[in-house]
Amino acid sequence: xxxxxxxxxxxxFIKPNITPFENLMPISQFVNDFLKTNFKFWYSFSxxxxxxxxxxxxxxxxxxxxxxxxxxxxxxxxxxxxxxAPLLTSxxxxxxxxxxxxxxxDPLISxxxxxxxxxxxxxxxxxFGLASMCYLPTIILFPIIWIGLFIFHPFNFRxxxxxxxxxxxxxxxxxxxxxxxxxxxxxxxxxxxxxxxxSPRPKPIKNETIYLVISLLLLSALSTSKVLEHLGSxxxxxxxxxxxxxxxxxxxxxxxxxxxxxxxxxxxxxxxPLAVFIGNYLNLARAKWxxxxxxxxxxxxxxxxxxx
Numbered sequence: 001x002x003x004x005x006x007x008x009x010x011x012x013f014i015k016p017n018i019t020p021f022e023n024l025m026p027i028s029q030f031v032n033d034f035l036k037t038n039f040k041f042w043y044s045f046s047x048x049x050x051x052x053x054x055x056x057x058x059x060x061x062x063x064x065x066x067x068x069x070x071x072x073x074x075x076x077x078x079x080x081x082x083x084x085a086p087l088l089t090s091x092x093x094x095x096x097x098x099x100x101x102x103x104x105x106d107p108l109i110s111x112x113x114x115x116x117x118x119x120x121x122x123x124x125x126x127x128f129g130l131a132s133m134c135y136l137p138t139i140i141l142f143p144i145i146w147i148g149l150f151i152f153h154p155f156n157f158r159x160x161x162x163x164x165x166x167x168x169x170x171x172x173x174x175x176x177x178x179x180x181x182x183x184x185x186x187x188x189x190x191x192x193x194x195x196x197x198x199s200p201r202p203k204p205i206k207n208e209t210i211y212l213v214i215s216l217l218l219l220s221a222l223s224t225s226k227v228l229e230h231l232g233s234x235x236x237x238x239x240x241x242x243x244x245x246x247x248x249x250x251x252x253x254x255x256x257x258x259x260x261x262x263x264x265x266x267x268x269x270x271x272x273p274l275a276v277f278i279g280n281y282l283n284l285a286r287a288k289w290x291x292x293x294x295x296x297x298x299x300x301x302x303x304x305x306x307x308x
Contacts, residue, residue, distance in 0.1 A: 002051055004076060008083040009047050011306060026174060027133045028093040035091055046091040049099060054078050056102045057275065064109045066241050067280055074279030077295075081271040084212060084302045085264045093135035094268045100131035101141070102272060108145075108244070111152035112237050121149065121159045125166025133170050140255040141269065142167055147247045151240050209264075211301040219294045220274050223281035224249070245273035 024032055035042040054075035061067050061074065082098075083089055104127035107120040114120065125145055131138040145163050153159070228246065231239045252269035278295075285291035 005047060005051050005054070005079045005083070008079065008302075009043065009089050011089075024093055025133050025136055027130070028096055028135065031096060032091065042091055043089075046089075046095060049091075049095060050079060050082055053082075053095075053099055053102050056099075057105075057272070060102070060106045060109070061276065063106070064237070064241070066109070066238050067276075067283065071279065071283050073282050074275045077278045077282070078271055078275035080298065080302070081216075081275055082268060084216070084298070085209070085305060087265050088268065092265055094265060097131040097134040097138050098268070098272060100127045100134070101138070101269075103127050104131075105272075108148050108152070109237075109241055111148065112240060114153070117153055117156070117159055118162055121145075121162045122166045124148070125163040126169060129167040129170040132167070133174070137255040137266075138269075139167075141248070141251050144244070144247050144251050148244050151244050209305060212264075212298075212305050215294065215298040215301045219278055219281075219298055220270075222294065223274070223277040226281050226285070227277050242277075245276055248273040249277075 031045075035045055057078055058072055058075045062070065067074065082095065088095075104124045107123045107127075111117055111120055125142075128138065128142060128145060131141075142163075145167075146160060149155075149159055149163070224246070227242050231242060234242070249270050252273070253267065255269055256266040282291050282295060
């Protein structure tokens with residue numbers, strides 16, 4: 001898996017094309033300022049972060065016994081989705097936000113049949129708040145915490161209040177810091193209003209990108225339909241996890257509407273649930289030839305885009 005990630009990232013490492021971001025949320029801005037001084041650090045940190053997320057995804061689903069058998073396919077698919085375009089093979093805020101979102105999956109799945117849920121709910125919402133400190137549109141994903149509570153746990157009003165407290169804590173500390181340093185109004189404009197109002201407009205889709213989009217849509221649609229079709233034949237826990245991940249896809253797609261850009265980078269929130277769906281489909285598909293053909297077409301489109 002590590003060698004696969006290196007193979008996808010080796011070309012931009014040889015021919016770097018670093019475009020540092022401006023006016024980011026605090027955590028991403030700190031990492032961006034630190035990395036932009038050296039392109040080797042820039043790519044090495046981003047690649048290691050991606051691999052760490054892929055391994056986290058594997059260990060979380062292995063720990064909770066969600067997928068059939070020990071398989072790295074979801075992790076391999078996640079690396080593929082997060083590296084499928086040159087725009088993604090570098091540091092970007094969503095890559096950092098995904099680290100906290102994947103981390104939050106462990107306590108969220110642990111809610112299933114857990115009577116002591118208060119600490120877990122707080123940890124989940126706090127991690128979502130930290131993800132928002134990396135990339136503001138992550139805040140659109142907050143309702144999936146409540147959806148997760150509804151799916152995994154009986155309704156408890158206190159847990160819903162705790163989730164609001166947890167996600168607000170990072171914003172509260174940030175507010176106090178900027179207020180104390182008399183930077184509140186300036187920081188509000190730079191970190192929130194400027195990225196939303198002045199994001200670069202999307203460029204026309206090239207022919208090379210169309211093949212990649214088609215392969216992603218085909219594989220995503222087929223794997224999602226197969227997962228939803230077989231929800232009733234899986235264990236109750238697995239069925240609940242897959243239902244939650246479906247809503248993750250829905251709100252991940254909605255988050256892209258919070259900013260005026262429509263680049264492939266803006267849809268990478270969906271890489272987390274889609275990696276599980278596609279990996280599960282590749283692992284259990286009856287028509288193996290079709291699943292392997294579609295994934296092979298995705299890799300071909302990736303390479304075609306990379307070297308075109």
